[in-house]
Amino acid sequence: MTHTTTSRATTIRAWLLWTASFLALPLGGYAGTMISGRINDPLSAVLGGATAGIIIGGGQALTNSHRLRPARWILATVLGMSAGLALGAAAVGYRTSLPDLALMGALNGLVLGFAQAVALPEQVGRRRWIWAAAMPALWSLGWTVTTLAGIAVDQQFIVFGASGALLVTAITGLILNRLLPVPLSNKPAFSPTIAEVQP
Template identity: 55%
Template sequence: MRTPLRGPGVPAWRIWLRWTAGFLAFPIAGLAGRAASGPVDDATSALVGGIVTGAVIGAGQALVSSGRLSPLRWSAATTAGGGLGLLLGAALAGYRTDLGSLALMGAVEGVLLGMAQACALPHTARLPWLWAAAMPLLWAAGWAVTTLAGVGVDARFTVFGATGALTFSALSGVLLHHLLPVTTPGRTTRPGSLREVDA
């Protein structure tokens, strides 16, 4: 007897909403990264903080992905991309916390993170390079929204706050649905459709 990934007829917006709710992993990841490395003010703290933060975010995203992402591969990719990305991004931004510097840091981290995650997408993903291309923009947007929301970014966190995370998760969820629709044995959800159809 086959067990479907999700019940037939579940609207796609519920899948998107579940992914968007995964923004809660970001503040948890930020706390974990902060506990492990302290403020991001040198190469060591950036690397350690980015690794820990990436591991928590990757696990959280895999959990809310409705089975579309491999927990092991996605977590490993996000851990590596997050660690190396924050290391390089923070260094290029000079560890500054003004809006432009944080947007730059986010864009650079998004490049490495996006490439790593694109490689971790299942082979059924459509145009996975779009994910890699979008991550620099979305990660920079996360930092920009957090800064403009008045969050105390001077504390040099390892990842943007809840407002930026909500923005990032909502936008990336739309992209993920179009690149990697939910599939079940004998059924598939086509990009842009609201309900499953027989394959």
């Protein structure tokens, strides 16, 4: 097996593993709803978003193929989800029409994308802002797909449903693979080698 074939197979496996983390979005949303109830005021948005962020960030930390720092990523996701949901939901007056949810998703994705971009490993460099730029559109897309799928979004959910989550997670997996190629070893991508730390 050539190096190219091995690299391609490893990349595909990493993408599939990351895509499986889409389950963390509806699970996080459900858990957040159990704590905060409907998202109809700033407190419910912050509490629900933070709860969902723990589960979403944790699911992604488990499926990133050793490319992200788990604690840093989870913290960024908690902060991004709580602040982003609070901003987005308040901006649309907690309404749940398709245009309102698309805008709420864009604002949530804006804050979440920035927080997660900062949490990416240093070697990503300025390309981290690709992640930040993509997230508003993707979170808007997630809410659009969920709404068009006929889900009862008028219940003021924290995060879009499984249909939107699967699409968004699959796309973010492609972006992550471009920003952080999968290491062929089990060594975390952000761990410096001896050669890198020697003068």
